[in-house]
Amino acid sequence: MLEIESLNKTFAAPSGPVVALRDIRLTVGRGEFVTFIGPSGCGKSTLLKIVAGLDTVYEGSVKLNGERIGGPGIDKGVIFQEPRLFPWLTVEKNVAANLSLRNPEVRKRVGELLELVRLQGFEKAYPRELSGGMAQRVAIARALLRNPDILLLDEPFGALDAFTRSHMQEVLLDIWQRSKTTMLFVTHDLDEAVFLGQRVVVMNPRPGHIRSVLDIDLPYPRSRTGASFQELRALVLGEFEKVEKGPAVDVGAGI
């Protein structure tokens, strides 16, 4: 379980301190899929970085399974916007990274995960031979090999074309349902946020804070064209547009 309480984050800028996140409060249950959406500058990536432990300078409390997050670690899998693979390693060695493939257990798990992300047959390929979507799937397998409690995805499909992206969303849902890993997914794509998340967190910029949290009560697999999907999408869009229209009433944090 992830508990964020009264989280504030300030950046030092030449023109003075800039408040990046203000009074963030959010609780994410085990196995939940939560998506974050908001315009650029709303601090959603900063929030993810803090949860990942890659940014430890903040006020407030961020706890994973009751323990304060003090730094990066394999219990928090991170998927960045770029796949960030080691270009000199083959796919299977990228997944193993600092673990040895000579360990039969690791080798077996790597094989299983490559099957899960639908990359069997590409074990010996180098990153430059992969498409963007394939490379991102390698990155997901690399994170899952460590059995993380939570997977943090920062606009992972932002650089992919529309077809690959919707395919990757289905692959990710498949992975989530099978691995039961908690997912925090940051995106600027409204459809993606509604299609994936059980809850959608809409964020406001300047200073970044949570405007509202919307439940998406739709069973998986979801249909993008269904009436209920469109209804919920319109609801989130409404929140999103209030955000876009600038200094909306400060409703503070959602729960």
Add this chain to the structure above:
Amino acid sequence: MSDYSAASRSAGPGAGAAEEASATGGVRLPSAAAAVQAAPVPVEGAGVRERRKALPGWAHGWIVPLLVLAAWELGSALGLVSESALPAPSRIAQAFWSLVASGELARHIGASFVRAGGGFLLGGATGLLLGLFTGLGKWVERTLDPTVQMLRTVPLLAVIPLFILWFGVGEFSKILLISLGAFFPVYFHTFLGVRSADRKLHEVTKALEFSALQQATKLILPSALPNVLLGIRLSVGVSWLLLAVAEMMGASSGIGYLIQDARVYSQTDIVFVGIGLFALVGKLSDSGVRLLEKRWLGWRSSYKG
């Protein structure tokens, strides 16, 4: 007689066919008769083009040297160039064979290899280690790098007298001079390579809980490898250069000595043999490093060999 008349009769259409053929690149010819008539111009052109294609890639580099050698040999045979300034290639080859036969050449090459190899290994290894240290630590960089930068600006040849005063003209001062020259390229490029490690990948290694040792061996070294190899290649070149200098400043063996000794006795052909040897070993060692690059850097899509 009949040949002549046939040629004159078809001179008009033949010329026309030739024009037509060259306009279409000499590939298609209007008719068999025209082909015979038009033969001299377009068919020869096509032949050259085919020959160019038939020549394997590696052979291209040999065209110019072989032409120069042929002209040189011819010039010598005709007495156009002075035998003492520019002996004929055949005479140089003779000198080469007699040196091989006497076993003298092997002795010189062996001595040179020990010096260049020893100096390169000593300097290269030191450069690699120091480059890694200064690259990895800001503190080490601040402490060591200014000194190294200062030393680098001193022309190496200017310290030769000092080396001779300290260590004499023996093997030690030669190897030390070479190692000093071999040190700098490896040092700088290793430093650069370590610093070129991707910050984003560094974040990944932190998220995946790499140990400090794993970060060094699995992120920094592979990132630095292309630069390190470039440094090694440059350093190999410097080693051969300084070897020649070192052996000319006083030695009783080695390729440099061979050249210097031949100069004293005006044996220009042997001087050429020595120069040729330097060119050969220099090229061979460079190819060796390139082979390593090919093997270790095959993952780079931008690698053009």
